[in-house]
Amino acid sequence: MQKNVGTMDAIMRITCGLYGLVWSATRMANRPKSRSYCLMAILSAMKVAEGITRYCPMLAMLGKNTK
Template sequence: MQKNVGTMDAIMRITCGLAGLAWATSRMVKYPRRGLPVGMAMLCALRVAEGVTRFCPILHLRGKNTLDKGTGNDVGTKLRPVDTSPERT
């Protein structure tokens, strides 16, 4: 299983997944016999797992990834040099 989820994407998946799990848990405590919180909890748990393992099966099926192409580094880890030459007018 090869990584296809970048660092920022993984952090967002984990954060949103944990927030969704908290919401679903609070709803399941208040209304235990409803199906929406259970389904939401399953989807959010999937997002957390994708963020932790950094592998998304949907991206894999589509043949895409959120990593930087060519170098294997994550998008956003490269810094471009700033042009500080005095010749700019």
């Protein structure tokens, strides 16, 4: 797995992903049965993982690179 995400892009993915996780966790505390907040948490966790590993499957599929 070759890195295809640049440093600045990785930092932004981690930052926005953590913000999304915190936001969805606070919303799920108020409405635990809402599925949209759970979906947001899953998508945010995926962005954090992409930032940490510096690999994005969508960019790889499109043949792009942000380095």
